[in-house]
Amino acid sequence: MSKTDKVIINQLPTGVPGLDEIMGGGLPEFSFNIIAGAPGCGKTTVAHQFVFANATPEHSALYFTILGEPAIKMLRYQQQFSFFEPAKVGTSVRFVNLSKVLLEGDLNAVLEEITRQVEAAKPGFVVVDSFRTVIRKAQGEAGELEVQSFIQRLALHLTSWQATTFLVGEYLESEIRDNPVFTVADGLIFLYQAVERSSVVRKLQIMKLRGRASVPGLHTVRITDDGVQAFSRTLGLTGRKGKPRERQRISIGVAELDKMLGGGVLEGDSILVAGPSGTGKSVLATQFIAAGIGAGEPGIVAVFEERPEEYASRAASFGLDLESPQHQGKIEILYLRPMDLSVDETMQEILDAVRRIGAKRLVIDSLAGFEMALAPAFRVEFRESLYRMIGALTGAGITILSTVEMEESFVEFPFSHFAISFLTDDIIRLRYVEIGGQLRKVLVVIKMRGGNHSKDVREYVITAEGLVVIAPRYTDYKRLITGLPERVGQKEELPPEPKEGGFGEP
Amino acid sequence: MNSPTLREHAQQLIDLEMSAGNPSPENDEVKAMLRVCEKLRRCLSASAGVAGFSSLMARSLTLAKAELPWMEAAKVDENGTLVLEGDPQLDRDQAAQGGVLIIACLIGLLVDFIGGDLTLSLIHEAWPQAGAFSKEEKNP
Numbered sequence: 235m236s237k238t239d240k241v242i243i244n245q246l247p248t249g250v251p252g253l254d255e256i257m258g259g260g261l262p263e264f265s266f267n268i269i270a271g272a273p274g275c276g277k278t279t280v281a282h283q284f285v286f287a288n289a290t291p292e293h294s295a296l297y298f299t300i301l302g303e304p305a306i307k308m309l310r311y312q313q314q315f316s317f318f319e320p321a322k323v324g325t326s327v328r329f330v331n332l333s334k335v336l337l338e339g340d341l342n343a344v345l346e347e348i349t350r351q352v353e354a355a356k357p358g359f360v361v362v363d364s365f366r367t368v369i370r371k372a373q374g375e376a377g378e379l380e381v382q383s384f385i386q387r388l389a390l391h392l393t394s395w396q397a398t399t400f401l402v403g404e405y406l407e408s409e410i411r412d413n414p415v416f417t418v419a420d421g422l423i424f425l426y427q428a429v430e431r432s433s434v435v436r437k438l439q440i441m442k443l444r445g446r447a448s449v450p451g452l453h454t455v456r457i458t459d460d461g462v463q464a465f466s467r468t469l470g471l472t473g474r475k476g477k478p479r480e481r482q483r484i485s486i487g488v489a490e491l492d493k494m495l496g497g498g499v500l501e502g503d504s505i506l507v508a509g510p511s512g513t514g515k516s517v518l519a520t521q522f523i524a525a526g527i528g529a530g531e532p533g534i535v536a537v538f539e540e541r542p543e544e545y546a547s548r549a550a551s552f553g554l555d556l557e558s559p560q561h562q563g564k565i566e567i568l569y570l571r572p573m574d575l576s577v578d579e580t581m582q583e584i585l586d587a588v589r590r591i592g593a594k595r596l597v598i599d600s601l602a603g604f605e606m607a608l609a610p611a612f613r614v615e616f617r618e619s620l621y622r623m624i625g626a627l628t629g630a631g632i633t634i635l636s637t638v639e640m641e642e643s644f645v646e647f648p649f650s651h652f653a654i655s656f657l658t659d660d661i662i663r664l665r666y667v668e669i670g671g672q673l674r675k676v677l678v679v680i681k682m683r684g685g686n687h688s689k690d691v692r693e694y695v696i697t698a699e700g701l702v703v704i705a706p707r708y709t710d711y712k713r714l715i716t717g718l719p720e721r722v723g724q725k726e727e728l729p730p731e732p733k734e735g736g737f738g739e740p
Numbered sequence: 741m742n743s744p745t746l747r748e749h750a751q752q753l754i755d756l757e758m759s760a761g762n763p764s765p766e767n768d769e770v771k772a773m774l775r776v777c778e779k780l781r782r783c784l785s786a787s788a789g790v791a792g793f794s795s796l797m798a799r800s801l802t803l804a805k806a807e808l809p810w811m812e813a814a815k816v817d818e819n820g821t822l823v824l825e826g827d828p829q830l831d832r833d834q835a836a837q838g839g840v841l842i843i844a845c846l847i848g849l850l851v852d853f854i855g856g857d858l859t860l861s862l863i864h865e866a867w868p869q870a871g872a873f874s875k876e877e878k879n880p
């Protein structure tokens with residue numbers, strides 16, 4: 235059979251943002267699926283999103299409710315979500331209660347009633363919620379073989395009637411093995427909910443999907459006013475092009491530092507600026523973004539420790555206007571609220587903003603703030619997720635500058651306590667040194683993957699113009715990077731900033 | 741809950757049933773009201789289940805009894821059907837008033853639980869020609 239002879243299985247939108255990508259494009263048409271998980275995971279909401287995304291008067295949905303959530307309550311609560319369209323109820327989406335049939339009849343009676351309703355309505359979509367109650371009843375009266383036969387007949391019938399089906403049920407992961415329900419199903423979506431310290435963590439896994447390659451693993455899920463939203467572990471970034479062979483050098487926003495970097499950073503690089511508090515990491519990051527605006531490259535600034543207006547106001551104090559580019563859609567300053575975030579949804583917000591304005595530069599200020607904003611359970615995944623996002627974005631030609639705060643040490647010279655050096659192409663280290671009774675600042679380019687760079691340890695100051703690398707000094711020191719250098723040259727030079735009398739003293 | 745507007749809506753459903761029935765002396769308002777209840781029972785039992793409808797109907801009756809004590813003679817059976825026990829001697833106005841009230845209570849409960857839009861779509865399943873709710877009815 236040639237490739238073109240193969241049957242084409244239509245993919246239906248799940249109605250759950252992010253889930254189509256996880257499912258390899260959507261839900262296979264006419265498939266028989268199960269949404270499983272403990273109570274409160276969002277199973278019914280996922281089923282409703284699917285139904286409201288797909289049902290039309292021509293391809294209607296039959297939603298069978300059984301001994302679970304009463305239909306009136308289900309309608310009361312589900313209509314609070316934005317996807318719920320009241321106009322579809324009764325026309326495109328019809329709710330049918332099977333409680334009485336289940337209580338008074340056996341498996342055959344349930345199957346007969348579902349069959350009767352399906353044959354009468356000819357729906358394109360069928361949901362049975364909760365299917366677990368049917369199985370419980372069945373297992374009380376019938377043997378396993380009879381249950382399996384019932385499920386197989388139900389699946390066969392619904393598929394033959396060209397219905398895409400969801401069975402919704404409260405199952406624990408341990409119940410999946412050897413369960414005939416799961417053997418028959420074409421697709422199995424498992425939803426998890428766990429409390430980790432004070433945070434609730436919701437996840438989703440596609441445990442089975444016939445005929446499609448889904449994204450494996452656990453994906454973060456959040457329930458908002460818009461319903462369930464899923465965040466793929468790949469962040470939708472698979473299949474991106476690699477870095478172009480010919481990459482331009484772009485300005486970091488500090489002319490003298492550009493020279494140290496061999497003419498600027500390479501487009502699509504990941505730059506790490508590490509240093510202790512007050513050394514000017516955020517200032518340099520702002521200059522990097524402002525330089526991009528000057529070069530016609532839109533930018534995103536993801537801040538975790540201060541609000542966008544504070545960030546823009548601080549930039550203004552250095553003569554950098556971030557307000558106007560924001561109004562022009564050339565910059566977005568994202569304030570990612572510091573509470574219970576998952577890595578993937580935070581990164582999704584950044585990616586959405588990058589796509590929205592076609593950003594070429596991204597600042598993450600800072601990695602420590604980013605990590606602290608996450609729910610405790612997600613912090614263990616921080617490096618892995620960061621790796622995926624940085625890899626994919628830089629691969630698409632976006633240049634990323636991340637800041638990381640370092641505790642100043644006078645016995646060692648670490649580059650980052652995040653052990654993320656492998657994520658970065660270029661590392662710029664800022665640090666304090668004590669010289670002549672002053673706490674002065676020096677920087678050094680530690681690493682640059684894309685070419686040669688200056689090995690000099692250069693002094694810099696923070697002025698009204700931002701971070702300024704001052705001209706090379708003629709006084710030689712050794713052990714500068716220890717923070718306690720020793721002068722080896724003889725020439726006396728004035729410090730870059732006056733030692734006294736220059737800061738408002740009378 | 742059973743505001744004048746909801747009562748007007750209930751009256752409209754009874755009127756629709758009366759106009760749909762045979763023009764005979766037996767086609768009175770009580771019978772029309774029972775047919776309205778029966779149609780609502782069928783509609784709602786299909787989606788909300790028999791038990792779901794019965795509980796709503798029982799609640800509606802309780803609310804109606806607070807206003808019209810003679811309705812103590814009315815009961816809701818296990819299928820959600822409204823039945824009058826004994827032979828309450830009611831004049832035509834009393835019966836009509838009771839019928840409107842209990843249907844208004846039922847509609848009011850539905851509006852409270854699932855909102856005006858969904859309630860109206862359920863009503864339209866049985867009476868496609870029924871009028872829309874007023875703003876007050878939709879948001880009591």
